Structures are given as structure tokens and as C-alpha cells.
Amino acid sequence: MIKALAVDDDSATLKALELLLTKTGYQVATASRGDQALALVDETDFDIVITDLRLTDMSGLNILTHVKKKNPATPVVVITGFASIESAVEAIKLGAYDYMTKPLFSDKVKIVTRRALERAALSREVDHLRQELSQAFSFENLVAKSPPMQEIFAIIKQTACSDSNVLITGESGTGKELVARAIHYNSPRKDQRFVPVNCGALSRELIEAELFGYVKGAFTGAVKDKTGFLELATWGTLFLDEIGETTPDFQVKLLRVIQEGEFHKVGSPHPTKADIRILAATNRNLKQCLADGSFREDLFYRLNVISIHLPPLRERREDIPMLVVHFLQKLASKRADNKAVGIASAALEALMNYSYPGNVRELENAIEYAVAFARGEEIQPGDLPAAIRNNREKPQSFTLKPLKAARHEFEHEFVLAALQECGGNISKTARLLNMHRQGLQQKIKELGITFDNIQEE
Numbered sequence: 001m002i003k004a005l006a007v008d009d010d011s012a013t014l015k016a017l018e019l020l021l022t023k024t025g026y027q028v029a030t031a032s033r034g035d036q037a038l039a040l041v042d043e044t045d046f047d048i049v050i051t052d053l054r055l056t057d058m059s060g061l062n063i064l065t066h067v068k069k070k071n072p073a074t075p076v077v078v079i080t081g082f083a084s085i086e087s088a089v090e091a092i093k094l095g096a097y098d099y100m101t102k103p104l105f106s107d108k109v110k111i112v113t114r115r116a117l118e119r120a121a122l123s124r125e126v127d128h129l130r131q132e133l134s135q136a137f138s139f140e141n142l143v144a145k146s147p148p149m150q151e152i153f154a155i156i157k158q159t160a161c162s163d164s165n166v167l168i169t170g171e172s173g174t175g176k177e178l179v180a181r182a183i184h185y186n187s188p189r190k191d192q193r194f195v196p197v198n199c200g201a202l203s204r205e206l207i208e209a210e211l212f213g214y215v216k217g218a219f220t221g222a223v224k225d226k227t228g229f230l231e232l233a234t235w236g237t238l239f240l241d242e243i244g245e246t247t248p249d250f251q252v253k254l255l256r257v258i259q260e261g262e263f264h265k266v267g268s269p270h271p272t273k274a275d276i277r278i279l280a281a282t283n284r285n286l287k288q289c290l291a292d293g294s295f296r297e298d299l300f301y302r303l304n305v306i307s308i309h310l311p312p313l314r315e316r317r318e319d320i321p322m323l324v325v326h327f328l329q330k331l332a333s334k335r336a337d338n339k340a341v342g343i344a345s346a347a348l349e350a351l352m353n354y355s356y357p358g359n360v361r362e363l364e365n366a367i368e369y370a371v372a373f374a375r376g377e378e379i380q381p382g383d384l385p386a387a388i389r390n391n392r393e394k395p396q397s398f399t400l401k402p403l404k405a406a407r408h409e410f411e412h413e414f415v416l417a418a419l420q421e422c423g424g425n426i427s428k429t430a431r432l433l434n435m436h437r438q439g440l441q442q443k444i445k446e447l448g449i450t451f452d453n454i455q456e457e
Contacts, residue, residue: 001025001026001027002025002026002027002048003044003045003048004026004046004047004049004050004113005028005037005048005049005050006029006030006031006050006051007030007049007050007052007055007060008051008079009033009052011032013079013102014030014032016104017030017050018030020106020110021113024110024113026048029046033055033057034055034058034060034062035057037051038062038063041066041067045071045074046067047074048075048076048117048120049064049074049077050076050077050079050109051063051064051076051077052080053078053079053087053099060079060091061090063076064076064091064095073123075097075119076097077096077097077099077100077113077116078091078098078099078100079099079100079102079104081101097112098112098115098116100112142156142178142179142182143319143323143326144316144322144323145319145417145420146318148316149311149316152308152309155306155308156183159183159306160184160186160187161187161188163187163277164305165277165278165279165304165305166180166183166303166306166307166308167243167281167282167286167300167306168279168280168282169281169282169283169286169307170281170310170311170312170359171283171312171359172283172361173313173362174312174359175360175361176241176283176310177196177239177281179308179310180194180196180281181239183237183279184237184277184279189235192236192237193237195232195233195236196239197210197229197238197239197240197241198242199241199242199245199246200242200245204246204250211230211254212228212230212253212265213227213228213230214228214265214267214268215266215268216267217267218267218268219266225265228265230263230274231272231274234274234276237276237278237279238279239279239280239281240278240280240281241281241282242281242282243280243282243303244282244283244284244286245282245284248295251295251296251299252296252299254299255296255298255302257276258278258302259302261274261275262274278303286300312356313356313359313360317352320348320351321348321352321414322421323360323363323364324348324351324417325414325417325418327364327368328371329421329422331367331368341434342378342379342434344379345410346380346381347380348410348414350384350388350391351363351384351388353391354388354391365385369383369384369385370384377434378434408447411443412449415429415440415444415447415449416447419444426440426441
């Protein structure tokens with residue numbers, strides 16, 4: 001039930017407010033003095049506070065300030081009997097949602113309180129979504145342990161703190177957009193928009209209109225103004241994926257945006273300011289594009305202030321066990337059953353020996369396929385996609401060692417990866433590996449895994 005606090009030193013007004021809000025369905029507390037109101041605010045988390053601006057012992061602005069100090073999201077509506085614009089403006093500046101003048105009308109009170117609560121709920125939802133995004137794209141969710149990727153993670157952390165443009169290169173499926181989102185959601189711009197644009201998916205005729213926007217009448221079919229991606233990304237981050245697919249004419253206009261911090265909508269003579277951070281990505285060799293003239297050298301150096309190159313998965317195979325565990329847990333959270341929560345060593349060996357032309361994206365799809373077709377609690381080689389199951393590539397080279405030592409090494413890496421994925425939580429890891437908690441604890445002891453290992457990784 002919504003908890004409301006009504007504060008007024010006029011007993012008739014206070015009683016009317018209490019009856020009206022109670023009839024609306026709220027749980028109502030009342031106070032006729034400022035000190036009583038402050039005490040109630042300290043004791044209870046109210047969903048909304050309605051207070052008169054002039055009380056016998058203090059100003060309603062003191063109550064407003066006290067409420068906002070405790071919880072900035074709590075909406076406060078102030079009441080004045082003097083219709084003083086100055087006092088209302090001051091209250092709004094201090095964080096009041098709205099003000100009402102006496103005499104109060106029931107319809108007005110209902111409308112203002114309802115809108116204040118709706119706005120507060122929307123604000124909480126936005127904060128919740130922002131928190132989820134920050135967690136989803138935190139550095140901890142970039143799954144890898146190989147030395148090349150650890151170096152890249154260090155670069156990403158430093159990059160997030162700056163406002164420089166970044167060029168991310170790598171084959172398709174290596175996670176370029178994931179890296180871009182991690183940079184944005186850990187940067188000072190994280191509360192603003194992240195606007196992804198796949199330049200390769202837009203026709204060369206439309207990309208300028210889509211990026212810059214246009215005004216009504218700019219061309220046939222422009223029946224109303226259109227907001228472009230640049231305007232949407234103002235104060236935030238614009239991610240230009242497949243930047244190598246753009247035309248030199250478009251590149252000239254993008255260069256001007258970067259250099260001058262403004263752009264022209266198609267058909268408009270007036271410039272629009274653009275405070276934007278640009279992250280660009282491509283799977284093409286842009287230096288080769290510079291040589292053949294398909295990409296402008298001046299734009300390349302403007303985008304390539306910070307360079308991040310993501311290696312293909314085949315060059316960091318030691319990350320595969322950790323990624324497999326990560327994808328299994330990700331899929332488990334979406335399924336009602338506990339089907340295929342583990343993987344047989346032969347199946348993992350098949351995954352390790354595949355070259356992954358589609359990189360991490362292909363590995364994730366392979367695990368999703370295997371989980372869907374698995375008949376038991378462990379993924380078997382026969383559950384994998386045909387390309388991996390029937391792979392005839394030469395297996396990756398192994399350092400020959402006794403079978404017992406090789407098995408110990410594999411189990412150590414796999415269990416450690418599972419523990420890292422679950423944040424060191426034994427119960428959660430046991431469920432992921434489909435083991436009893438005691439059995440997992442014994443296995444951890446046998447393998448010599450310590451929680452220092454987990455933190456170091």
C-alpha cells in the first residue's frame with residue numbers, strides 16, 4: 001500500500017487531505033507541526049509527502065530538504081495559501097515535484113499525487129534498468145583468462161575513464177559491440193544513451209539521412225522531421241559498427257562532426273551541436289582500405305585515437321572452457337528444467353579442437369544447440385553441431401604427459417572456471433556442475449584450488 005504523509009497546521013485542511021488520500025487507497029500519516037513531520041520522515045519510508053509551505057514552527061522547505069536528503073526519489077508536493085510564485089519556484093528548485101494553492105480541490109489533489117507517484121515509479125524503473133545494464137556490461141562479464149585478453153581488459157578499463165574515440169577491430173563474432181558497451185557503461189557517459197548503428201546494414205543511399213536526420217521536405221518522401229542517430233546519441237555514445245562499409249562522401253561529413261562538434265540535418269541550413277563520444281568497429285583491414293582509397297586517412301586517425309584489436313577465438317583456445325561454463329549458466333537461467341548442466345570431457349575436447357570461423361558468437365550458438373539436443377545432464381560429442389562433431393581439422397598440439405596428469409590439469413581448469421563464473425559460491429557452482437556440495441568441496445581440495453586462485457584470476 002502507498003504510504004503518504006500530509007503536513008499542514010490548518011486542522012481542517014489536514015483532515016480533508018487525510019480523508020481524501022485514505023479514500024483514494026493510501027495509508028496516510030499526518031502532522032500539524034514541522035518537528036512532528038521530520039520525526040515521521042525519519043521513522044517511515046513514505047512514497048509521497050504533501051506539505052504546507054508555511055507552518056507554525058518552520059518552513060515546509062525544511063521538510064522538503066529533509067525528505068530529499070533521506071531519499072531523493074520520494075516526490076514532495078508543496079501547498080501554499082498565498083499563491084506565491086517565488087516560494088513555489090524555490091520549492092521546485094529544491095526538488096519539489098509540484099505545488100498546489102489553497103483552497104484545495106479534490107480532483108486537483110488526486111491528479112497531482114497520481115502523476116507524482118507515476119513519475120517516481122518511472123524514475124525507479126529507469127534506475128533499475130541502468131543498474132542492470134551496468135551489471136550486464138561490467139568488466140567482470142567479459143569472460144576470458146588468456147594473456148592477450150587480459151591485456152585488452154586493462155586497456156578497456158583505462159579507455160572507459162577517458163572520452164577519446166576508439167576503434168575496435170577484429171573478426172566477426174569476437175565481441176566488438178560487447179567491448180563497446182562495456183566502455184560506455186563504465187564511462188562518465190553511462191547515464192546517457194548508447195546508440196548502436198550497423199553501417200553495413202544501411203544502404204549507402206540512406207545512411208546519411210539515418211545518421212544525421214532530416215527536415216520535412218528535404219527530399220521526396222520526407223513528410224516530417226526525422227531525428228538521426230547523432231542527435232539521439234548527444235551527451236552519450238555513438239557506436240558505428242562496420243565503419244569500413246561507409247562511402248568516402250559520408251566519411252567527409254562524419255569527419256566534420258568529429259572536428260567541429262556539429263552537423264547539418266539533411267535539408268537544413270542550420271547546424272546542430274553534437275557532444276558525442278564515437279566508438280567505431282570493423283572486421284576489415286582499414287590500413288588496406290587506406291591504401292586502396294576506400295577509407296579516408298584523416299578520418300582513420302580521428303577514430304583510431306585508442307585502438308583495441310580482439311583476437312579470434314582460435315588464437316585463445318584456453319578461454320573456451322571458461323566460455324563454455326559461462327554460456328551453460330546463461331542458458332540455465334532461461335530454462336525451467338536442469339537439462340544439460342554439464343559437459344563431457346570428449347565434447348569439450350571437440351570444442352577445443354574447432355577453429356570457430358564465427359568466433360565467440362559461434363561457440364555460444366553451438367552450446368545453445370547442444371543444450372537443446374542433449375538427452376542427458378551432460379553434453380556429449382553427438383549433441384554438438386555437425387560442423388564441430390564432424391570436424392576433421394588436425395587437433396591442437398598437446399604436450400604429452402601421463403593421462404592422470406592431463407586429467408588433473410583439465411579438471412583443475414574447468415572447476416576453477418566454474419568457480420570464477422559463480423563468484424566463488426560453492427552451492428551455486430555445485431548446481432552448475434551438477435554435483436553435490438560436499439563432492440565439489442572434496443574435488444576442490446583434491447585439485448589444490450584455493451580462493452586466492454579465484455581472486456587472482
